[in-house]
Amino acid sequence: MSDLYVHQDRLRSEMAAAFQACGLYNDASIQARMVIYLQCMLDWNRQHNVTRVTDAPLMVQRHIIETLYYVKAMALAEGSSCLDLGSGTGVPGLPLAIVSPHVGVSLLESNGKKAFFLQQVVRSLGLAHQVKVVCLHSKQFRPAKRFDAVV
Numbered sequence: 001m002s003d004l005y006v007h008q009d010r011l012r013s014e015m016a017a018a019f020q021a022c023g024l025y026n027d028a029s030i031q032a033r034m035v036i037y038l039q040c041m042l043d044w045n046r047q048h049n050v051t052r053v054t055d056a057p058l059m060v061q062r063h064i065i066e067t068l069y070y071v072k073a074m075a076l077a078e079g080s081s082c083l084d085l086g087s088g089t090g091v092p093g094l095p096l097a098i099v100s101p102h103v104g105v106s107l108l109e110s111n112g113k114k115a116f117f118l119q120q121v122v123r124s125l126g127l128a129h130q131v132k133v134v135c136l137h138s139k140q141f142r143p144a145k146r147f148d149a150v151v
Contacts, residue, residue, distance in 0.1 A: 011035045014060040022065055025099050033098045033125055034064050040121045041089055050117050051089050067092040070151075071099060078102040080148040085138060086110075090118050092151050097131045104130060106147070110137040 015031045015038075038059050044050050053059050070092055076082060080103045084093030087107035097105040107122075109115040115135035122131045134141060 008035060008039055010056045011038050011060070014056045015064065018060050018065050022069070025068060030099055034060075034095065036125060037090070037094055037098070037121060038063065040117075040124055044117050044120075048113055048117065050114055063089075063091050064095055067095040068099065071096050074149060076100060076103045076149060080104070081106070081145070082149040082151060083108060083143070083147040084151050087118060087133075088114055090121060094118075094121060094125070094127075094131070096151075097127050098125065101130060104132075106132045106134055106143070108134045108136065108138060108141055110135065 012031070012035050015035055019026050019031055038056075041051055041059070041063070042054060045054060053062055074082075074096075082093070082096060082103055082105050084090070084096075084105060084107045087093050087109040088111075090107060093105045093107045096103065107115075107118050109118060112135055115133055118133045122128055122133060
């Protein structure tokens with residue numbers, strides 16, 4: 001079995017166990033999208049070094065579960081907008097978008113390599129209608145409207 005499938009299987013099992021343990025968004029389609037997101041991160045990391053966290057259980061805990069507790073506490077209303085300032089690899093913005101399809105998310109990242117990664121993930125997850133990637137330094141960013149939340 002190839003490395004890719006071992007990672008996917010491990011990510012799937014870690015994701016399912018973590019979601020069940022914390023009782024957050026226990027939905028198979030959400031978990032599947034989170035696995036795709038983390039797999040994209042692992043794949044890109046092999047060549048582009050986008051994250052230091054590459055251990056499956058640690059990725060699930062740090063990138064997904066901790067973010068989901070935060071998202072649940074935010075309780076953004078339908079039609080809300082959120083800016084992920086200095087998005088990096090998309091945490092917490094992408095998990096927020098996956099579990100909250102009613103929230104518009106802008107990912108602001110000044111590093112071109114990471115912004116390109118984010119664009120690829122947004123396309124892979126089918127989130128282009130909901131998530132906008134902006135490659136600018138925060139001092140240069142002039143949004144057309146105010147955001148309901150900034151993370």
